[in-house]
Amino acid sequence: MKTLLSFLAALCLLLPASGAFAQGTPAKTGKGTAQVQVKTSAVCDMCKARLEKSLAYEKGVQAAVLDVPSQMLTVTFRPDKTTPEALRTAVQRTGYDADTQPADARAYDRLPECCKKTNAVH
Numbered sequence: 001m002k003t004l005l006s007f008l009a010a011l012c013l014l015l016p017a018s019g020a021f022a023q024g025t026p027a028k029t030g031k032g033t034a035q036v037q038v039k040t041s042a043v044c045d046m047c048k049a050r051l052e053k054s055l056a057y058e059k060g061v062q063a064a065v066l067d068v069p070s071q072m073l074t075v076t077f078r079p080d081k082t083t084p085e086a087l088r089t090a091v092q093r094t095g096y097d098a099d100t101q102p103a104d105a106r107a108y109d110r111l112p113e114c115c116k117k118t119n120a121v122h
């Protein structure tokens with residue numbers, strides 16, 4: 001598990017510095033924060049905006065950044081306020097798959113055609 005975590009941490013560093021990190025968020029894995037990566041079914045920039053906004057409203061979330069090409073959502077959160085499970089549920093409620101968990105059907109139905117997971121990343 002420890003190796004997996006360091007692997008994920010290394011991956012994060014390789015991702016382009018986008019949005020939240022560039023705005024001077026303190027140490028990425030600073031005291032009292034943790035990061036989780038969730039593989040989503042997001043396909044475009046609209047999905048990115050939708051997911052990042054939705055996660056930003058979740059309790060305990062400090063930053064949420066989606067990398068569209070890899071469909072990976074990186075969430076920085078307070079482990080004393082929320083859990084990776086709750087964050088994955090929030091992704092599902094927004095209409096996207098979260099790792100192996102399928103999207104909430106009703107939320108998914110409300111997505112515009114271009115955001116359906118039958119589309120390729122675009």
Ligand SMILES: [Cu+2]
Nearest residue numbers: 044046047115
């Ligand atoms: Cu979309």
